[in-house]
Amino acid sequence: MSETTTSPVLATVHRGTAPVPPEFLFDVVADAEKWPQFFAPAVHAEYLERGDDTDVVRRWFLTPDEDVKVRTARRHLDRDGLRITLDDTEPDASRVSSRVEWTFTNVSDGAAEVELRHELVPAEGLTTADREALATELERNSAAQLAAVVDQGNRRELLEQLVLSFEDPLFVAGRPEDAYEVLYEADKWPDRIAHVSRLDMTEDVPGIQFFDMDTKTPDGVPHTTRSVRICLEPRLIVYKQTTLPPLLDAHTGHWRFTTTPEGLIVSARHTVTIKPSALSLLGEGTTIQDARKYLRNVLSANSMKNLQLAKAFAEDPTRA
Numbered sequence: 347m348s349e350t351t352t353s354p355v356l357a358t359v360h361r362g363t364a365p366v367p368p369e370f371l372f373d374v375v376a377d378a379e380k381w382p383q384f385f386a387p388a389v390h391a392e393y394l395e396r397g398d399d400t401d402v403v404r405r406w407f408l409t410p411d412e413d414v415k416v417r418t419a420r421r422h423l424d425r426d427g428l429r430i431t432l433d434d435t436e437p438d439a440s441r442v443s444s445r446v447e448w449t450f451t452n453v454s455d456g457a458a459e460v461e462l463r464h465e466l467v468p469a470e471g472l473t474t475a476d477r478e479a480l481a482t483e484l485e486r487n488s489a490a491q492l493a494a495v496v497d498q499g500n501r502r503e504l505l506e507q508l509v510l511s512f513e514d515p516l517f518v519a520g521r522p523e524d525a526y527e528v529l530y531e532a533d534k535w536p537d538r539i540a541h542v543s544r545l546d547m548t549e550d551v552p553g554i555q556f557f558d559m560d561t562k563t564p565d566g567v568p569h570t571t572r573s574v575r576i577c578l579e580p581r582l583i584v585y586k587q588t589t590l591p592p593l594l595d596a597h598t599g600h601w602r603f604t605t606t607p608e609g610l611i612v613s614a615r616h617t618v619t620i621k622p623s624a625l626s627l628l629g630e631g632t633t634i635q636d637a638r639k640y641l642r643n644v645l646s647a648n649s650m651k652n653l654q655l656a657k658a659f660a661e662d663p664t665r666a
Contacts, residue, residue, distance in 0.1 A: 356465070356468060356477075358489075359463050362459070363458065364495075364496050365457050365499065367452070367458060368428050368451060369450075370458070372430065372448075375495060378393070379391050381405075383509070387407040388407050390406040390586075391405045394418065399422060399425070400422050400423070401420075408574065412574075419444075419446075429447065429448065429450070432445065440469055441468055442469055445465045447463040460492065464488045507634045508595075509618070509620075510618050510641055510642065513613050513615040514649050517608075517611055518612050522605055523580055525660040527659070528655055529601050529655075530577055532559075533547040539652060540651065541562050541651060542559060543560045543562065545559045554574070554575070555573075556572070556574050559572075563644045563648075564643075571597075572588050572589035574586055581602065582602055582603070585598065593641070594620065594624075596619040599615045601615075612653055616646075
């Protein structure tokens, strides 16, 4: 029989420094919607409530075994005191409560310390093994989150050049559910989109998809990527590449469906982080600016094919 325990509070403390003002690090943590670009497990975040100093954020994130978990937290953002706290509003079966506290301190001219405290109250009756697994997860996640924030501080100026983000919209004179359907059915893309040659998809949990995809860029370069998608019908499909093409350190984006009086706008968003060590893949002497232009062209070209597919599908008169 497994030993059970009335586990006491689990707690971790992690600290790091970066050559930036503390206000910069505060803003990095405060901007929840940007976390998927810089923190590997994060897939999507959106605000359920938003005020001047409090908000409620729902977060989707990957576990090491590729499950997607969802947590919702109420945050208090004290900009004057340079402190952010998060309290889970919907703890899962493993925990009674969870609190995260970030503090940011000026340690010298142009440098700051960030401290991350995480306290978790395990559920009653957990086995010793479950409690140990929870403690391991807490330590791993806290250390990785702190490292991601410090890295943004250390690479502040470089990241401003390496990160490219843009959105391409297209008007569709059709029903939102039809435009959504064709982009949701990614497993059918090899038969519908020329640059997609293979796509193997699983959807064990409704609305959460994983797929491996083979594509070619307009100049004929093949890529194999793996992605996770969060499908929030009928308004949004969010994706994150977990296996990336060699030129990128990160790639996130979404398909957004916005109803208008005349029809709807379907927009494709990409946010990529360029890998500096891979610039030579585009030719000797390639600069970051060269890579930005290349990616803007290639990603937009592929997105427009998807958008045009959604437009044709939704505007097909036989579907009326």
